[in-house]
Amino acid sequence: MKQLIELMNTKLWGRGASAINPGLVVATVVVFIVLCFASPYFLNAYNLVNVAKALVIVGIAAAGETVVIIAGGFDLSIGSTMAAAGMLAAYLLDIGTGVGPAFLAAIVLGICIGAANGTLIAYFRINPLITTLAMMAIIRGLAFVISDGREIIITNKTWLSLGTGKWVGIPYIVLILIVIYLVFALILPRTTFGRYVYAIGSNPRAARLSGVSTKKWQLAIYITCGATAALAGLMLAARTGTAMPAAAMGFELDVITAVILGGASLKGGRGTILGTAIGLILLFMINNGLTLAQVPSFWQQVVKGFILLVAVLYDEIRSGRSDDS
Protein backbone atom coordinates (compact mmCIF):
# COMPACT_ATOMS: atom_id res chain seq x y z
CA MET A 1 0.00 0.00 0.00
CA LYS A 2 2.81 2.36 1.00
CA GLN A 3 4.60 1.54 -2.27
CA LEU A 4 1.40 2.17 -4.23
CA ILE A 5 0.97 5.59 -2.61
CA GLU A 6 4.64 6.35 -3.32
CA LEU A 7 4.17 5.30 -6.98
CA MET A 8 1.05 7.47 -7.30
CA ASN A 9 2.87 10.42 -5.79
CA THR A 10 5.77 9.89 -8.18
CA LYS A 11 3.50 9.69 -11.21
CA LEU A 12 1.52 12.75 -10.11
CA TRP A 13 4.22 15.08 -8.83
CA GLY A 14 7.48 13.68 -10.20
CA ARG A 15 10.32 12.67 -7.92
CA GLY A 16 13.60 13.88 -6.56
CA ALA A 17 15.03 17.23 -7.55
CA SER A 18 12.38 17.73 -10.22
CA ALA A 19 9.32 16.97 -8.10
CA ILE A 20 6.48 19.48 -7.87
CA ASN A 21 5.48 20.49 -4.37
CA PRO A 22 1.83 19.41 -3.88
CA GLY A 23 1.45 22.25 -1.34
CA LEU A 24 2.13 24.78 -4.09
CA VAL A 25 -0.58 23.31 -6.31
CA VAL A 26 -3.05 23.22 -3.42
CA ALA A 27 -2.23 26.85 -2.49
CA THR A 28 -2.74 27.94 -6.12
CA VAL A 29 -6.11 26.17 -6.35
CA VAL A 30 -7.22 27.60 -2.97
CA VAL A 31 -6.25 31.16 -3.97
CA PHE A 32 -8.08 30.70 -7.28
CA ILE A 33 -11.27 29.52 -5.55
CA VAL A 34 -11.09 32.28 -2.93
CA LEU A 35 -10.67 34.94 -5.63
CA CYS A 36 -13.57 33.51 -7.65
CA PHE A 37 -15.85 34.04 -4.67
CA ALA A 38 -14.25 37.25 -3.38
CA SER A 39 -14.51 39.27 -6.59
CA PRO A 40 -17.08 39.11 -9.40
CA TYR A 41 -14.47 40.59 -11.77
CA PHE A 42 -11.79 37.93 -11.24
CA LEU A 43 -13.15 35.34 -13.67
CA ASN A 44 -13.89 37.99 -16.27
CA ALA A 45 -12.09 37.09 -19.51
CA TYR A 46 -10.72 40.61 -19.89
CA ASN A 47 -9.25 40.46 -16.38
CA LEU A 48 -7.73 37.01 -16.94
CA VAL A 49 -6.13 38.10 -20.24
CA ASN A 50 -4.66 41.13 -18.46
CA VAL A 51 -3.26 38.88 -15.72
CA ALA A 52 -1.77 36.62 -18.39
CA LYS A 53 -0.21 39.59 -20.23
CA ALA A 54 1.31 40.93 -17.03
CA LEU A 55 2.55 37.46 -16.15
CA VAL A 56 4.20 36.87 -19.52
CA ILE A 57 6.94 39.48 -19.16
CA VAL A 58 8.00 38.24 -15.71
CA GLY A 59 7.43 34.65 -16.84
CA ILE A 60 9.88 34.76 -19.73
CA ALA A 61 12.62 36.20 -17.52
CA ALA A 62 11.73 33.68 -14.78
CA ALA A 63 12.46 30.75 -17.12
CA GLY A 64 16.14 31.77 -17.34
CA GLU A 65 16.30 32.67 -13.67
CA THR A 66 14.94 29.19 -12.80
CA VAL A 67 17.87 27.59 -14.60
CA VAL A 68 20.36 29.87 -12.81
CA ILE A 69 18.86 29.21 -9.37
CA ILE A 70 18.69 25.41 -9.91
CA ALA A 71 22.40 25.63 -10.81
CA GLY A 72 23.06 27.27 -7.44
CA GLY A 73 23.51 30.75 -8.89
CA PHE A 74 21.65 34.03 -8.84
CA ASP A 75 20.98 36.78 -11.36
CA LEU A 76 19.91 40.22 -10.21
CA SER A 77 20.70 41.89 -13.52
CA ILE A 78 17.61 40.68 -15.40
CA GLY A 79 15.60 43.91 -15.01
CA SER A 80 18.49 46.00 -16.34
CA THR A 81 19.05 43.53 -19.20
CA MET A 82 15.36 43.80 -20.09
CA ALA A 83 15.57 47.60 -20.22
CA ALA A 84 18.81 47.61 -22.23
CA ALA A 85 17.48 45.07 -24.74
CA GLY A 86 14.26 47.03 -25.19
CA MET A 87 16.19 50.28 -25.63
CA LEU A 88 18.54 48.79 -28.21
CA ALA A 89 15.70 47.29 -30.26
CA ALA A 90 13.70 50.53 -30.09
CA TYR A 91 16.74 52.57 -31.14
CA LEU A 92 17.46 50.28 -34.09
CA LEU A 93 13.82 50.39 -35.20
CA ASP A 94 13.89 54.17 -34.84
CA ILE A 95 16.82 54.49 -37.26
CA GLY A 96 15.06 52.25 -39.77
CA THR A 97 16.55 48.84 -39.06
CA GLY A 98 14.25 45.90 -39.81
CA VAL A 99 12.37 44.04 -37.09
CA GLY A 100 14.47 40.88 -37.48
CA PRO A 101 17.90 42.50 -37.07
CA ALA A 102 16.63 44.69 -34.17
CA PHE A 103 15.24 41.60 -32.45
CA LEU A 104 18.46 39.63 -32.98
CA ALA A 105 20.70 42.50 -31.85
CA ALA A 106 18.77 42.82 -28.58
CA ILE A 107 19.01 39.06 -27.93
CA VAL A 108 22.77 39.20 -28.66
CA LEU A 109 23.06 42.06 -26.15
CA GLY A 110 21.33 39.86 -23.54
CA ILE A 111 23.70 37.00 -24.41
CA CYS A 112 26.70 39.32 -23.97
CA ILE A 113 25.47 40.52 -20.56
CA GLY A 114 24.89 36.89 -19.53
CA ALA A 115 28.34 35.95 -20.83
CA ALA A 116 29.91 38.76 -18.81
CA ASN A 117 28.09 37.56 -15.67
CA GLY A 118 29.01 33.94 -16.36
CA THR A 119 32.66 34.70 -17.03
CA LEU A 120 33.07 36.69 -13.81
CA ILE A 121 31.24 34.05 -11.75
CA ALA A 122 32.69 30.88 -13.31
CA TYR A 123 36.22 31.92 -14.26
CA PHE A 124 36.99 34.72 -11.78
CA ARG A 125 34.98 33.11 -8.98
CA ILE A 126 33.21 36.31 -7.96
CA ASN A 127 30.09 35.82 -5.87
CA PRO A 128 26.99 35.69 -8.17
CA LEU A 129 25.07 38.11 -5.97
CA ILE A 130 27.81 40.74 -6.14
CA THR A 131 28.55 40.17 -9.83
CA THR A 132 24.95 40.51 -10.96
CA LEU A 133 24.24 43.36 -8.52
CA ALA A 134 27.15 45.27 -10.06
CA MET A 135 25.99 44.33 -13.56
CA MET A 136 22.49 45.52 -12.68
CA ALA A 137 23.88 48.95 -11.78
CA ILE A 138 26.27 49.13 -14.74
CA ILE A 139 23.72 48.19 -17.41
CA ARG A 140 20.96 50.37 -15.96
CA GLY A 141 23.39 53.29 -15.64
CA LEU A 142 24.62 52.86 -19.21
CA ALA A 143 21.02 52.72 -20.49
CA PHE A 144 20.38 56.10 -18.83
CA VAL A 145 23.69 57.61 -20.03
CA ILE A 146 23.29 56.52 -23.66
CA SER A 147 19.61 57.52 -23.92
CA ASP A 148 20.10 60.63 -21.82
CA GLY A 149 17.20 59.36 -19.75
CA ARG A 150 14.73 59.68 -22.65
CA GLU A 151 12.24 57.06 -23.71
CA ILE A 152 11.92 55.90 -27.31
CA ILE A 153 8.43 55.56 -28.80
CA ILE A 154 8.12 52.54 -31.08
CA THR A 155 6.07 53.17 -34.22
CA ASN A 156 6.93 50.04 -36.19
CA LYS A 157 3.57 48.31 -36.74
CA THR A 158 5.00 44.78 -37.08
CA TRP A 159 6.76 45.18 -33.76
CA LEU A 160 3.69 46.58 -32.03
CA SER A 161 1.53 43.76 -33.39
CA LEU A 162 3.81 41.35 -31.53
CA GLY A 163 2.65 42.92 -28.27
CA THR A 164 -1.01 43.38 -29.14
CA GLY A 165 -1.80 40.72 -31.76
CA LYS A 166 -3.70 37.52 -31.08
CA TRP A 167 -4.01 34.04 -32.54
CA VAL A 168 -7.41 32.37 -31.95
CA GLY A 169 -8.00 34.82 -29.13
CA ILE A 170 -4.68 34.13 -27.38
CA PRO A 171 -2.16 37.03 -27.33
CA TYR A 172 1.06 36.29 -29.23
CA ILE A 173 3.14 37.05 -26.15
CA VAL A 174 1.25 34.39 -24.16
CA LEU A 175 1.92 31.88 -26.94
CA ILE A 176 5.61 32.83 -26.87
CA LEU A 177 5.66 32.21 -23.11
CA ILE A 178 4.00 28.80 -23.54
CA VAL A 179 6.52 27.79 -26.22
CA ILE A 180 9.45 28.89 -24.03
CA TYR A 181 8.16 26.92 -21.05
CA LEU A 182 7.59 23.83 -23.19
CA VAL A 183 11.15 24.08 -24.55
CA PHE A 184 12.62 24.45 -21.04
CA ALA A 185 10.41 21.63 -19.74
CA LEU A 186 11.90 19.38 -22.43
CA ILE A 187 15.49 20.59 -22.06
CA LEU A 188 15.90 20.32 -18.28
CA PRO A 189 15.18 16.59 -17.80
CA ARG A 190 16.30 15.35 -21.20
CA THR A 191 19.52 17.06 -22.21
CA THR A 192 23.11 17.17 -21.02
CA PHE A 193 22.65 20.89 -20.33
CA GLY A 194 19.69 20.18 -18.05
CA ARG A 195 21.44 17.34 -16.24
CA TYR A 196 24.50 19.49 -15.57
CA VAL A 197 22.34 22.39 -14.35
CA TYR A 198 21.06 20.11 -11.57
CA ALA A 199 24.47 18.52 -10.93
CA ILE A 200 26.30 21.86 -10.65
CA GLY A 201 23.59 23.19 -8.34
CA SER A 202 23.65 20.07 -6.19
CA ASN A 203 27.42 19.65 -5.80
CA PRO A 204 29.70 21.56 -8.18
CA ARG A 205 32.80 19.75 -6.92
CA ALA A 206 31.25 16.32 -7.54
CA ALA A 207 30.19 17.47 -11.01
CA ARG A 208 33.74 18.65 -11.77
CA LEU A 209 35.28 15.41 -10.46
CA SER A 210 32.86 13.48 -12.68
CA GLY A 211 34.37 15.21 -15.69
CA VAL A 212 31.75 17.94 -16.12
CA SER A 213 33.31 21.17 -17.36
CA THR A 214 31.51 23.20 -14.70
CA LYS A 215 32.91 26.59 -15.78
CA LYS A 216 31.79 26.14 -19.37
CA TRP A 217 28.32 25.08 -18.31
CA GLN A 218 28.01 27.90 -15.76
CA LEU A 219 28.79 30.30 -18.58
CA ALA A 220 26.08 28.67 -20.71
CA ILE A 221 23.62 28.94 -17.81
CA TYR A 222 24.12 32.71 -17.37
CA ILE A 223 24.00 33.21 -21.15
CA THR A 224 20.62 31.44 -21.17
CA CYS A 225 19.39 33.77 -18.43
CA GLY A 226 20.69 36.84 -20.31
CA ALA A 227 18.93 35.71 -23.49
CA THR A 228 15.56 35.12 -21.78
CA ALA A 229 15.85 38.46 -19.95
CA ALA A 230 16.48 40.20 -23.29
CA LEU A 231 13.47 38.42 -24.82
CA ALA A 232 11.34 39.54 -21.86
CA GLY A 233 12.58 43.11 -22.43
CA LEU A 234 11.57 42.89 -26.09
CA MET A 235 8.11 41.62 -25.16
CA LEU A 236 7.75 44.49 -22.67
CA ALA A 237 8.75 47.04 -25.32
CA ALA A 238 6.35 45.44 -27.80
CA ARG A 239 3.50 45.45 -25.31
CA THR A 240 3.93 49.03 -24.09
CA GLY A 241 5.09 50.50 -27.40
CA THR A 242 7.91 52.37 -25.68
CA ALA A 243 11.41 51.60 -24.43
CA MET A 244 12.64 53.36 -21.34
CA PRO A 245 15.93 53.18 -19.48
CA ALA A 246 13.87 52.82 -16.29
CA ALA A 247 11.82 49.91 -17.68
CA ALA A 248 11.49 46.69 -15.66
CA MET A 249 12.94 48.33 -12.56
CA GLY A 250 12.27 46.04 -9.61
CA PHE A 251 11.18 43.12 -11.82
CA GLU A 252 13.84 41.05 -10.10
CA LEU A 253 11.63 40.79 -7.02
CA ASP A 254 8.71 39.31 -8.99
CA VAL A 255 10.94 37.00 -10.99
CA ILE A 256 12.86 35.61 -8.02
CA THR A 257 9.68 35.33 -5.89
CA ALA A 258 7.96 33.29 -8.62
CA VAL A 259 10.97 30.99 -9.03
CA ILE A 260 11.40 30.36 -5.29
CA LEU A 261 7.65 30.03 -4.80
CA GLY A 262 7.73 27.45 -7.58
CA GLY A 263 10.07 25.25 -5.56
CA ALA A 264 13.56 26.07 -6.86
CA SER A 265 16.00 25.92 -3.97
CA LEU A 266 18.36 28.82 -3.31
CA LYS A 267 20.90 26.16 -2.31
CA GLY A 268 20.74 24.79 -5.85
CA GLY A 269 20.04 21.33 -7.23
CA ARG A 270 16.24 21.50 -7.03
CA GLY A 271 13.46 23.11 -9.02
CA THR A 272 11.37 22.73 -12.15
CA ILE A 273 10.09 24.93 -14.91
CA LEU A 274 6.55 23.67 -14.24
CA GLY A 275 6.97 24.69 -10.59
CA THR A 276 8.00 28.18 -11.71
CA ALA A 277 4.94 28.36 -13.98
CA ILE A 278 2.67 27.49 -11.04
CA GLY A 279 4.59 29.95 -8.81
CA LEU A 280 3.99 32.66 -11.41
CA ILE A 281 0.28 31.92 -11.59
CA LEU A 282 -0.03 31.99 -7.79
CA LEU A 283 1.96 35.24 -7.48
CA PHE A 284 0.00 37.01 -10.19
CA MET A 285 -3.35 35.79 -8.89
CA ILE A 286 -2.44 37.26 -5.49
CA ASN A 287 -1.35 40.51 -7.18
CA ASN A 288 -4.57 40.63 -9.14
CA GLY A 289 -6.64 39.84 -6.06
CA LEU A 290 -5.00 42.72 -4.20
CA THR A 291 -5.65 45.06 -7.15
CA LEU A 292 -9.29 43.99 -7.36
CA ALA A 293 -9.58 44.58 -3.60
CA GLN A 294 -8.18 48.08 -4.28
CA VAL A 295 -5.18 47.55 -2.04
CA PRO A 296 -2.69 50.41 -2.75
CA SER A 297 0.30 49.35 -4.89
CA PHE A 298 2.78 50.13 -2.08
CA TRP A 299 1.02 47.59 0.11
CA GLN A 300 1.14 45.10 -2.75
CA GLN A 301 4.90 45.52 -2.69
CA VAL A 302 4.90 44.72 1.03
CA VAL A 303 2.83 41.59 0.42
CA LYS A 304 5.21 40.42 -2.34
CA GLY A 305 8.16 40.85 0.00
CA PHE A 306 6.39 38.71 2.60
CA ILE A 307 5.58 36.04 0.01
CA LEU A 308 9.26 35.85 -0.94
CA LEU A 309 10.27 35.53 2.72
CA VAL A 310 7.71 32.78 3.32
CA ALA A 311 8.89 30.91 0.20
CA VAL A 312 12.54 31.11 1.28
CA LEU A 313 11.66 30.05 4.83
CA TYR A 314 9.73 27.09 3.44
CA ASP A 315 12.76 26.17 1.30
CA GLU A 316 14.96 26.25 4.42
CA ILE A 317 12.58 24.03 6.39
CA ARG A 318 12.10 21.62 3.48
CA SER A 319 15.81 21.15 2.90
CA GLY A 320 16.21 20.52 6.63
CA ARG A 321 19.41 22.51 6.70
CA SER A 322 18.19 25.52 8.68
CA ASP A 323 19.24 23.77 11.89
CA ASP A 324 22.78 23.30 10.67
CA SER A 325 23.71 26.95 10.80
Place this chain on the structure above:
Amino acid sequence: MMSTQNNFGTKNADADNSARIPLIELSGITKSFGNVDALSGVDLKIGEAESVGIIGDNGAGKSTLVKVLSGVYPATGGTMKFRGREVRFNNPLDARQNGIEMIYQDLALCEDLDVAQNIFLGREIKKNYGPIRVLDNKAMTRAAAEDIANMGLDFDVEREVGMLSGGERQMVAVARALQFEPSTLLMDEPTAALSAEKIRKLWEMILELKSRGVSILLVSHRFTDILSICDRIVVVRGGKIAGEMKPNDHPPAQTMAMMTEMMTGDRISKEAGA
Protein backbone atom coordinates in the same frame (compact mmCIF):
# COMPACT_ATOMS: atom_id res chain seq x y z
CA MET B 1 58.86 -15.35 -9.37
CA MET B 2 57.49 -14.71 -5.96
CA SER B 3 54.00 -15.69 -4.89
CA THR B 4 52.01 -13.35 -2.71
CA GLN B 5 48.83 -14.04 -0.81
CA ASN B 6 46.57 -11.48 0.82
CA ASN B 7 44.38 -11.91 3.87
CA PHE B 8 41.42 -13.09 1.79
CA GLY B 9 43.56 -15.91 0.50
CA THR B 10 43.59 -14.82 -3.14
CA LYS B 11 46.80 -15.87 -4.82
CA ASN B 12 48.51 -13.34 -6.97
CA ALA B 13 51.49 -15.12 -8.39
CA ASP B 14 52.05 -12.62 -11.19
CA ALA B 15 52.22 -9.50 -9.09
CA ASP B 16 56.01 -9.25 -9.38
CA ASN B 17 56.03 -10.00 -13.07
CA SER B 18 53.29 -7.47 -13.85
CA ALA B 19 55.10 -4.85 -11.82
CA ARG B 20 57.97 -5.09 -14.33
CA ILE B 21 55.64 -3.95 -17.11
CA PRO B 22 54.06 -1.00 -15.36
CA LEU B 23 50.56 0.11 -16.16
CA ILE B 24 51.36 3.44 -14.59
CA GLU B 25 54.85 4.83 -14.13
CA LEU B 26 55.54 8.06 -12.27
CA SER B 27 59.01 9.61 -12.49
CA GLY B 28 60.05 12.59 -10.40
CA ILE B 29 56.47 13.79 -9.93
CA THR B 30 56.25 17.09 -8.05
CA LYS B 31 53.23 19.07 -6.97
CA SER B 32 53.49 22.50 -5.40
CA PHE B 33 50.81 24.73 -3.92
CA GLY B 34 52.43 28.16 -3.90
CA ASN B 35 55.63 27.75 -1.90
CA VAL B 36 54.54 24.46 -0.38
CA ASP B 37 55.82 21.28 -2.03
CA ALA B 38 53.19 18.61 -1.42
CA LEU B 39 55.06 16.11 -3.58
CA SER B 40 58.76 16.41 -4.30
CA GLY B 41 60.06 13.83 -6.76
CA VAL B 42 57.81 10.78 -6.46
CA ASP B 43 58.83 7.67 -8.42
CA LEU B 44 56.21 4.94 -8.45
CA LYS B 45 55.26 2.04 -10.68
CA ILE B 46 51.95 0.22 -10.60
CA GLY B 47 51.65 -3.05 -12.51
CA GLU B 48 48.66 -4.58 -14.23
CA ALA B 49 46.36 -6.24 -11.69
CA GLU B 50 48.59 -5.09 -8.87
CA SER B 51 47.15 -3.67 -5.67
CA VAL B 52 49.28 -1.02 -4.04
CA GLY B 53 48.58 0.48 -0.66
CA ILE B 54 49.68 4.03 0.08
CA ILE B 55 50.16 4.83 3.72
CA GLY B 56 51.53 7.87 5.48
CA ASP B 57 50.95 10.37 8.24
CA ASN B 58 48.60 13.34 7.90
CA GLY B 59 50.05 15.81 5.40
CA ALA B 60 52.53 13.24 4.03
CA GLY B 61 51.23 13.75 0.49
CA LYS B 62 49.35 10.49 -0.08
CA SER B 63 46.04 12.14 -1.01
CA THR B 64 47.87 14.61 -3.26
CA LEU B 65 49.53 11.67 -4.99
CA VAL B 66 46.23 9.97 -5.86
CA LYS B 67 44.73 13.30 -6.88
CA VAL B 68 47.60 13.80 -9.35
CA LEU B 69 46.91 10.31 -10.69
CA SER B 70 43.18 11.00 -10.98
CA GLY B 71 43.68 14.36 -12.73
CA VAL B 72 42.26 16.46 -9.89
CA TYR B 73 45.64 18.18 -9.52
CA PRO B 74 47.83 18.48 -12.61
CA ALA B 75 51.43 17.62 -11.65
CA THR B 76 53.81 20.58 -11.38
CA GLY B 77 56.75 18.55 -12.69
CA GLY B 78 57.92 15.05 -13.59
CA THR B 79 56.53 12.58 -16.07
CA MET B 80 53.66 10.16 -15.98
CA LYS B 81 53.40 7.17 -18.28
CA PHE B 82 50.32 5.05 -18.87
CA ARG B 83 50.99 1.73 -20.56
CA GLY B 84 54.38 3.12 -21.60
CA ARG B 85 52.91 6.22 -23.22
CA GLU B 86 53.59 9.60 -21.66
CA VAL B 87 50.39 11.27 -20.50
CA ARG B 88 49.39 14.44 -18.72
CA PHE B 89 46.14 14.61 -16.81
CA ASN B 90 44.85 18.16 -16.61
CA ASN B 91 41.43 17.19 -15.27
CA PRO B 92 39.55 14.11 -14.03
CA LEU B 93 38.12 13.52 -17.50
CA ASP B 94 41.65 12.95 -18.90
CA ALA B 95 42.26 10.27 -16.28
CA ARG B 96 38.86 8.66 -16.83
CA GLN B 97 39.50 8.48 -20.56
CA ASN B 98 42.56 6.38 -19.73
CA GLY B 99 40.46 4.06 -17.59
CA ILE B 100 41.55 5.52 -14.25
CA GLU B 101 38.63 5.81 -11.85
CA MET B 102 38.65 7.23 -8.36
CA ILE B 103 36.51 6.73 -5.29
CA TYR B 104 36.84 9.91 -3.27
CA GLN B 105 37.00 10.13 0.49
CA ASP B 106 33.83 12.28 0.59
CA LEU B 107 32.36 10.14 -2.25
CA ALA B 108 31.76 13.25 -4.43
CA LEU B 109 28.11 12.48 -5.18
CA CYS B 110 25.34 14.90 -6.13
CA GLU B 111 22.75 14.38 -3.41
CA ASP B 112 19.88 15.89 -5.42
CA LEU B 113 20.45 13.52 -8.34
CA ASP B 114 19.28 9.94 -8.25
CA VAL B 115 21.55 6.89 -8.19
CA ALA B 116 21.48 6.32 -11.96
CA GLN B 117 22.11 10.00 -12.69
CA ASN B 118 25.13 9.95 -10.36
CA ILE B 119 26.58 6.78 -11.84
CA PHE B 120 26.43 8.20 -15.36
CA LEU B 121 27.25 11.82 -14.54
CA GLY B 122 29.73 13.14 -17.09
CA ARG B 123 29.28 10.08 -19.34
CA GLU B 124 25.58 9.98 -20.01
CA ILE B 125 24.02 7.52 -22.44
CA LYS B 126 22.33 9.44 -25.24
CA LYS B 127 20.01 8.65 -28.10
CA ASN B 128 19.06 10.49 -31.25
CA TYR B 129 15.71 12.13 -31.88
CA GLY B 130 16.30 13.08 -35.50
CA PRO B 131 19.16 15.57 -35.43
CA ILE B 132 18.84 16.14 -31.66
CA ARG B 133 20.77 14.08 -29.13
CA VAL B 134 18.96 13.62 -25.85
CA LEU B 135 19.64 11.69 -22.65
CA ASP B 136 18.52 8.07 -22.65
CA ASN B 137 17.25 8.11 -19.07
CA LYS B 138 15.63 4.67 -19.35
CA ALA B 139 18.85 3.01 -20.56
CA MET B 140 20.83 4.63 -17.74
CA THR B 141 18.29 3.60 -15.12
CA ARG B 142 18.31 0.03 -16.46
CA ALA B 143 22.11 -0.18 -16.49
CA ALA B 144 22.40 1.32 -13.01
CA ALA B 145 19.85 -1.17 -11.66
CA GLU B 146 21.91 -4.01 -13.15
CA ASP B 147 25.09 -2.63 -11.54
CA ILE B 148 23.47 -2.43 -8.14
CA ALA B 149 22.00 -5.93 -8.49
CA ASN B 150 25.37 -7.33 -9.63
CA MET B 151 26.91 -5.91 -6.48
CA GLY B 152 24.43 -7.99 -4.48
CA LEU B 153 22.55 -4.89 -3.34
CA ASP B 154 18.91 -4.01 -3.46
CA PHE B 155 17.85 -0.39 -3.63
CA ASP B 156 15.90 1.80 -6.01
CA VAL B 157 18.25 3.50 -8.49
CA GLU B 158 15.67 6.24 -9.04
CA ARG B 159 16.02 7.36 -5.44
CA GLU B 160 17.90 10.54 -4.69
CA VAL B 161 21.36 9.82 -3.31
CA GLY B 162 20.61 12.22 -0.44
CA MET B 163 17.95 9.75 0.75
CA LEU B 164 20.36 6.79 0.97
CA SER B 165 22.32 5.52 3.97
CA GLY B 166 26.08 6.10 4.23
CA GLY B 167 26.84 2.52 3.16
CA GLU B 168 24.49 2.72 0.18
CA ARG B 169 26.10 5.99 -0.93
CA GLN B 170 29.51 4.34 -0.72
CA MET B 171 28.25 1.57 -2.97
CA VAL B 172 26.92 4.15 -5.46
CA ALA B 173 30.43 5.66 -5.58
CA VAL B 174 31.87 2.18 -6.17
CA ALA B 175 29.26 1.42 -8.86
CA ARG B 176 30.11 4.70 -10.60
CA ALA B 177 33.80 3.81 -10.62
CA LEU B 178 33.16 0.32 -11.97
CA GLN B 179 30.52 1.18 -14.60
CA PHE B 180 33.04 1.88 -17.34
CA GLU B 181 35.37 -1.09 -16.70
CA PRO B 182 38.38 0.78 -15.35
CA SER B 183 41.99 -0.31 -15.81
CA THR B 184 42.92 1.29 -12.50
CA LEU B 185 40.87 2.01 -9.43
CA LEU B 186 42.10 4.67 -7.02
CA MET B 187 40.55 4.77 -3.58
CA ASP B 188 41.06 7.43 -0.94
CA GLU B 189 40.01 6.22 2.53
CA PRO B 190 37.09 4.19 1.10
CA THR B 191 36.14 2.51 4.37
CA ALA B 192 35.72 5.67 6.43
CA ALA B 193 31.90 5.53 6.49
CA LEU B 194 31.42 1.76 6.35
CA SER B 195 30.39 -0.90 8.84
CA ALA B 196 32.57 -4.00 9.24
CA GLU B 197 30.16 -6.01 7.08
CA LYS B 198 30.19 -3.39 4.31
CA ILE B 199 34.01 -3.22 4.47
CA ARG B 200 34.18 -6.99 3.98
CA LYS B 201 31.83 -6.75 0.99
CA LEU B 202 33.87 -3.90 -0.48
CA TRP B 203 37.12 -5.87 -0.21
CA GLU B 204 35.46 -8.87 -1.84
CA MET B 205 34.49 -6.67 -4.76
CA ILE B 206 37.93 -5.13 -4.98
CA LEU B 207 39.61 -8.55 -5.01
CA GLU B 208 37.18 -9.71 -7.68
CA LEU B 209 38.15 -6.69 -9.77
CA LYS B 210 41.80 -7.41 -9.19
CA SER B 211 41.31 -10.95 -10.40
CA ARG B 212 39.84 -9.44 -13.59
CA GLY B 213 43.06 -7.48 -14.13
CA VAL B 214 42.17 -4.14 -12.58
CA SER B 215 45.01 -2.37 -10.77
CA ILE B 216 44.21 -0.94 -7.37
CA LEU B 217 45.76 1.98 -5.53
CA LEU B 218 44.44 2.30 -2.01
CA VAL B 219 45.11 5.22 0.31
CA SER B 220 44.20 4.46 3.88
CA HIS B 221 45.33 5.27 7.37
CA ARG B 222 44.04 1.87 8.50
CA PHE B 223 46.79 -0.75 8.52
CA THR B 224 44.16 -3.51 8.38
CA ASP B 225 42.71 -2.13 5.13
CA ILE B 226 46.12 -2.08 3.54
CA LEU B 227 47.05 -5.54 4.77
CA SER B 228 43.72 -6.95 3.56
CA ILE B 229 44.10 -6.35 -0.12
CA CYS B 230 47.52 -4.97 -1.04
CA ASP B 231 50.37 -6.81 -2.78
CA ARG B 232 52.72 -3.95 -2.03
CA ILE B 233 52.78 -1.15 0.48
CA VAL B 234 54.29 2.24 -0.29
CA VAL B 235 55.00 4.61 2.58
CA VAL B 236 54.86 8.33 1.84
CA ARG B 237 56.58 10.88 4.06
CA GLY B 238 57.24 14.57 3.40
CA GLY B 239 56.01 14.35 -0.19
CA LYS B 240 58.41 11.52 -1.06
CA ILE B 241 58.35 7.76 -1.13
CA ALA B 242 59.92 6.79 2.20
CA GLY B 243 59.93 3.07 1.53
CA GLU B 244 58.16 0.04 0.15
CA MET B 245 57.47 -3.45 1.43
CA LYS B 246 55.46 -6.54 0.71
CA PRO B 247 52.99 -7.41 3.46
CA ASN B 248 53.48 -11.15 3.13
CA ASP B 249 57.25 -11.04 3.43
CA HIS B 250 56.95 -10.55 7.17
CA PRO B 251 54.46 -11.39 9.89
CA PRO B 252 51.71 -8.71 10.13
CA ALA B 253 53.00 -7.32 13.44
CA GLN B 254 56.47 -6.83 11.97
CA THR B 255 55.04 -5.26 8.79
CA MET B 256 53.05 -2.79 10.89
CA ALA B 257 56.11 -1.94 12.96
CA MET B 258 58.15 -1.35 9.81
CA MET B 259 55.43 0.83 8.27
CA THR B 260 55.26 2.91 11.44
CA GLU B 261 59.02 3.33 11.47
CA MET B 262 59.00 4.45 7.84
CA MET B 263 56.16 6.88 8.48
CA THR B 264 57.98 8.49 11.38
CA GLY B 265 61.36 8.44 9.65
CA ASP B 266 63.01 6.00 12.03
CA ARG B 267 63.56 3.55 9.17
CA ILE B 268 64.68 4.69 5.73
CA SER B 269 64.91 1.65 3.55
CA LYS B 270 63.28 -0.03 0.60
CA GLU B 271 62.26 -3.50 1.65
CA ALA B 272 60.78 -4.35 -1.69
CA GLY B 273 63.28 -4.88 -4.37
CA ALA B 274 66.12 -4.41 -1.92
